[in-house]
Amino acid sequence: MTQLSPVRSWVASANGHADFPLQNLPLGIFSHQGGTRRGGVAIGEQILDLSAALQAGLFDGAARAAVEAMAGGDLNGFFELGRGARVALRERLLELLREDSPQRAQLEAQQSQWLFPAADCQLHLPARINDYTDFYVGIEHAQNVGKLFRPDNPLLPNYKYVPIGYHGRASTIRPSGTDVRRPKGQTLPAGQAEPTFGPCARLDYELELGIWIGQGNALGEPIAIGDAAEHIGGFCLLNDWSARDIQAWEYQPLGPFLSKSFLTSISPWVVTAEALEPFRRAQPARPQGDPQPLPYLLDARDQAGGAFDIELEVLLLTDAMREQNLPAHRLTLSNTQYMYWTVAQMVAHHSVNGCQLQAGDLFGSGTLSGPQNGQFGSLLEITEGGKKPIELASGEVRRFLEDGDEIILRARCRREGFASIGFGECRGKILPAR
């Protein structure tokens, strides 16, 4: 295992950093004080500029090729190189940045050339997203939402056989910090036969894990379940903003459309499979009576270690809370363990019909709710469709999101004997409809 807790970095802010200790080393695309977009690595409160470090002669061989593949200002080419290049770059970064690096004195002396305060940098989308697919593998969410409509039979018959997903809109995916303009659209008022047009009144968040596709496949050539993990480039947080009232009226018979396509927010750092290695776990055994996955979705190694233990958190900050200096209100504390299908199963299913996946494609997991109060990954579930409002310390109540509300997603991986790592935040604030 390349990641061990005792290893510290000579970049002081990395040691004990909640998200970006030396053991994480997530990749992203950033610009420094308005400069060009380039590949970077988060280390504590700093960003390591990979192209500047390349120019300083710090990379050779496969690590060098990995950095050179980012020259276009996105990670697509790097993703396409696959696992080997990613691991080589990680190994070299660990070597450079660890406290006992043999080159430490020299590196510290030249660090101002390629190490910048994150506060002076802007993060961008890490890749050109060719296609975006949103899955629905959070079984607790599927059951919670299903119960609102079908109390006796919340899950549809296909759910435990098919990793359900649908194509999403790629053009409106934005990095954390992008404001969310409240969408307008058609909605059907309760008890009416004709729709009206106006601002969404039931604006919601959805807590999801994002999955970046690394190497793609050729058209017509499925990715076998045993190979699927090799095609995953990394992970992020994803907020699938949802207009529930627009969704309810539009979604039959072809699925969600304008209710989701106004914006999708992601955390901009790509957390690698290598950083998440200590937080892998076996896919939880299916409850008695559940069917086994069909053979094309079943792989012993994936069942033994294809799931992750990642804590997921959602916070709400309102204008009034900001004015009163109140801390953000925790809406959700959930975990990736509530995924009924692994990410490898998603990849194998998506490509089994010959569909071509490409480097830089993004998957969303679907909302990852837990079974208990406090674990629900959307307001639809928390307030039971608006029937049970939330009371906030500011004296406000919320059924759905109001203008000025900010939603903050966070993720944390913890394991005894290992350094904790996080994903960085995925934030978005609601602006009034135009």
Next chain:
Amino acid sequence: MTQLSPVRSWVASANGHADFPLQNLPLGIFSHQGGTRRGGVAIGEQILDLSAALQAGLFDGAARAAVEAMAGGDLNGFFELGRGARVALRERLLELLREDSPQRAQLEAQQSQWLFPAADCQLHLPARINDYTDFYVGIEHAQNVGKLFRPDNPLLPNYKYVPIGYHGRASTIRPSGTDVRRPKGQTLPAGQAEPTFGPCARLDYELELGIWIGQGNALGEPIAIGDAAEHIGGFCLLNDWSARDIQAWEYQPLGPFLSKSFLTSISPWVVTAEALEPFRRAQPARPQGDPQPLPYLLDARDQAGGAFDIELEVLLLTDAMREQNLPAHRLTLSNTQYMYWTVAQMVAHHSVNGCQLQAGDLFGSGTLSGPQNGQFGSLLEITEGGKKPIELASGEVRRFLEDGDEIILRARCRREGFASIGFGECRGKILPAR
């Protein structure tokens, strides 16, 4: 009107050409004998190489800018320039290629530099397709399919208010001539409770009009219905290949996914709005009792001339028919007049929530069936889900598509006093499952 029937071209094969007379001038991306991809124009049996013609000094001003925008080997930059550049290029091409062109002698002498036999060229996708959206505006198809499931109430309540659409898979759109590998997937055999996995047994075509987006919009800024026509870059034919058995099992609750994403075929030539100008017509009056479109979908100019009269044809050619030298069997003869919503209404609806459209996005219209036998745009409708097989002159029957079957889509625009134009073919042949 820039298009008048009597105008002939000195390119002899253009005069009376079923698809590409001088009045059409569709744009595309081609390569000549394995060379680089470049912009071209179809004229009769020839392709005019725009970059070679540019080098020969044939373009100035806005026409020159239009051709220069194709330098990257796709039409995205050209689409982004909008209507002005497109019209300037068309005017210049008409001037160059008409029979009485003042430069005719010089042009004929140098034509071998920039005019190639189409038979020596390969056609490619005309643009990088960022996002693909498939609509469902063929009301006769929606009713025919709805009747199979809900005989008394075939249309869902939202249909006459919402231009229904869903996000499709962009990575698997391919130009005419690309073979179609029969997909594998999960299906639920009749009367069974558990799905099986295997090759699709109910493979179908869908006859659609494709719409290319020209200039896009900024995130959060809807395109008003009155401006929508300005954002359309052109038109093509689209075959939305569909695996009906996979679709039936997977599509609840989030819509079609693997049943459509294995391949979508398009005709590679972009037919412009200017070429289609004589074939515009008023949007047919809605039947009595139908609601008026909501104001954001209603524009007097669009109602008066936003629809098109384009004849659409589907042909089937089987291995046995090829062996017996039989002509292709006509499955469908339909028309774009069966669109319940105009293309401008699709654009206005898609962006009304602030969704960003980008140059090179592609829309499908949805299956364009007519109300009568012979006008149905899919085998699902023709054979009533496989219950009424088609008999072919080869002695074969078809419920759905068999391996070796080829589907050919064609379009033709006819109007008294004007030259007819076509779209070129959209072909695809079924290969056995791997």
